[in-house]
Amino acid sequence: MHRVHNAVRDDPILDRAIRRLLPEADYMRVAADLTRFGDRITAEVDRLGRQAELEQPRLEQQDAWGKRVDKLIVCNEWYKLKQICAEEGVISIGYEDDVDPFVRRIHQVAKLFLFSPSSGLVSCPMAMTDGAVKTLTSLNLYGKHKLATEAVDRLRSRDPSKAWTSGQWMTEKKGGSDVAGGCDTYAVQIDKDTYRLHGYKWFSSAIDADVALTLARVVDADGNALEGSRGLSLFLLRIRDDAGNLNGIQMVRLKNKLGTKQLPTAELLLDGAIAERIGEQGRGVAGISNMLNITRIHNAVASLGYMRRIISLARDYSTKREVFGQTQSKWPLHTTTLAKLEVETRGSMLLLFESARLLGLSEAGKSSDIDAMMLRLITPVLKLYAGKQAVPLVSEGIECFGGQGYMEDTGLPTLLRDAQVTPIWEGTTNVLSLDVLRVFSGKENILLAFGKRVGQLLANTKLDDQKLKKSKEHVESALKELQTLLVKASDSAIQGKTRIDS
Ligand code: MFK
Numbered sequence: 001m002h003r004v005h006n007a008v009r010d011d012p013i014l015d016r017a018i019r020r021l022l023p024e025a026d027y028m029r030v031a032a033d034l035t036r037f038g039d040r041i042t043a044e045v046d047r048l049g050r051q052a053e054l055e056q057p058r059l060e061q062q063d064a065w066g067k068r069v070d071k072l073i074v075c076n077e078w079y080k081l082k083q084i085c086a087e088e089g090v091i092s093i094g095y096e097d098d099v100d101p102f103v104r105r106i107h108q109v110a111k112l113f114l115f116s117p118s119s120g121l122v123s124c125p126m127a128m129t130d131g132a133v134k135t136l137t138s139l140n141l142y143g144k145h146k147l148a149t150e151a152v153d154r155l156r157s158r159d160p161s162k163a164w165t166s167g168q169w170m171t172e173k174k175g176g177s178d179v180a181g182g183c184d185t186y187a188v189q190i191d192k193d194t195y196r197l198h199g200y201k202w203f204s205s206a207i208d209a210d211v212a213l214t215l216a217r218v219v220d221a222d223g224n225a226l227e228g229s230r231g232l233s234l235f236l237l238r239i240r241d242d243a244g245n246l247n248g249i250q251m252v253r254l255k256n257k258l259g260t261k262q263l264p265t266a267e268l269l270l271d272g273a274i275a276e277r278i279g280e281q282g283r284g285v286a287g288i289s290n291m292l293n294i295t296r297i298h299n300a301v302a303s304l305g306y307m308r309r310i311i312s313l314a315r316d317y318s319t320k321r322e323v324f325g326q327t328q329s330k331w332p333l334h335t336t337t338l339a340k341l342e343v344e345t346r347g348s349m350l351l352l353f354e355s356a357r358l359l360g361l362s363e364a365g366k367s368s369d370i371d372a373m374m375l376r377l378i379t380p381v382l383k384l385y386a387g388k389q390a391v392p393l394v395s396e397g398i399e400c401f402g403g404q405g406y407m408e409d410t411g412l413p414t415l416l417r418d419a420q421v422t423p424i425w426e427g428t429t430n431v432l433s434l435d436v437l438r439v440f441s442g443k444e445n446i447l448l449a450f451g452k453r454v455g456q457l458l459a460n461t462k463l464d465d466q467k468l469k470k471s472k473e474h475v476e477s478a479l480k481e482l483q484t485l486l487v488k489a490s491d492s493a494i495q496g497k498t499r500i501d502s
């Protein structure tokens, strides 16, 4: 009764966004790849993603004779989806040397957007894999550090037999938002940059990965470690050795989750796992922020993917379902409901592609100061806004199917379950609000930068003069209000009273 469509054909905003942002020749190449991939999603990928939820991961901790084996069983479709990601260059597109970085990030974000709602949550390891490549390259380890170099080559490989994926182990029992306050994992040096890690990682998603980035406190010769953020260092480790044995890691259990059921998320005991310290000692949070800023963009892609998918399905259904003697689509009240969802989604789509543009510019070394500040500012705003928006929007979309929207065999409830994680992981709404304040703190000129950027955008719009003048006046007055609000929010956040997502 409802059918997944190729979102490239179904979503005029996607095409318009890339056409506006890309030079003509790049647009033609990217659009052709997206159209082909969109067809592959409807013909193949969507079914695999659905099966990954029906056949959920399991953990067998002991073999028949009581030997601890921690065998993770994930369905074939999950592995097939990972293979497809490598073949399609879902990560490598973001790093291809012969393509302008600003083009490749727009291409990659568009491709991930198509993939995400059909991905069976393989979008999650892809996010962390991209974040790991970004971190290892930003720390300038490529070509200089053996494991980091191999990891970068494999994480962005197009060859499924070589491709690796990465995990991101930050959260511990005491703290997921307050990583520094919550981290009780200790690192004991065994040789130069090599350490043994001891600790308990409370949420570790896509645990079938090959490597992980994690945080731990280095213990000195007297057995002491620095507390707080400055005590945290960043580590890279192999999860298994070449023979497939876990590297001093026990999978204690798989999480029993509301959604993301396709995704194996484990509690891990690190019991002497061998890891390489990367980056400066005590700069772990700053180091892993490279990963966070990438996975937060991926998170927004996922939020938007769910929104686009439910709108597309609801629109399709509205042409088939008869209510009170005519199809839903003929009832203005119903089309108004759909139109509201559409407008909301389009707004965030534009913000998403702006972040991809800015990310690409920064990687091309072509960012102005304003661009760099805008990227740092827009990333948490985009993640928090799209994540927060996705849950009620998908819920409304499901209501468009009436009682059928609530039925498991339609596949629709998965979208709502999975959307609910997007405001939580990779930084909750409050934590990202505080990150926005971190961006503003001590940098008053960032608001000015924001104003300038809005001014530039308005100057480029095709509104007639009168309307443009009015819009500029509105923007100026809104900016003044925002400035006052931010100063207030900043003051009260420092006193621990507020958040600023409103
Ligand atoms: C399907 C789609 C994708 C989904 C993939 C999902 C799978 C994984 C799921 C996960 O959830 S992984 C875990 C995600 N965890 C978080 O997002 C943690 C949320 N908490 C925060 O983000 C806190 O703000 C933070 C841990 C960063 C606070 O730590 P601190 O140590 O109290 O922060 P502090 O002292 O302010 O900052 C330390 C340094 O990091 C500073 O640099 P400097 O020392 O040079 O001044 C900060 O400026 C820098 N920093 C912090 N956040 C940054 C950043 N720099 C750049 N970007 C940022 N976002």
Ligand code: FAD
Residues within 6 Å of the ligand: 168, 169, 170, 171, 174, 175, 176, 177, 178, 203, 204, 205, 206, 257, 260, 265, 421, 424, 425, 426, 427, 428, 429, 430, 431, 434
């Ligand atoms: P808390 O930090 O306890 O937050 C609880 C509430 O307090 C939230 O509403 C939050 O906004 C609020 N709060 C916290 N601090 C403040 C503040 N300063 N001011 C105001 N309000 C505040 N983590 C990983 O490291 N790797 C993974 O692979 C991973 N996978 C996950 C998979 C799933 C399905 C889920 C659900 C989580 C996963 N996580 C992972 C953990 C996730 O990142 C954390 O759950 C998240 O960051 C929140 O941390 P917490 O659970 O400790 O909540």
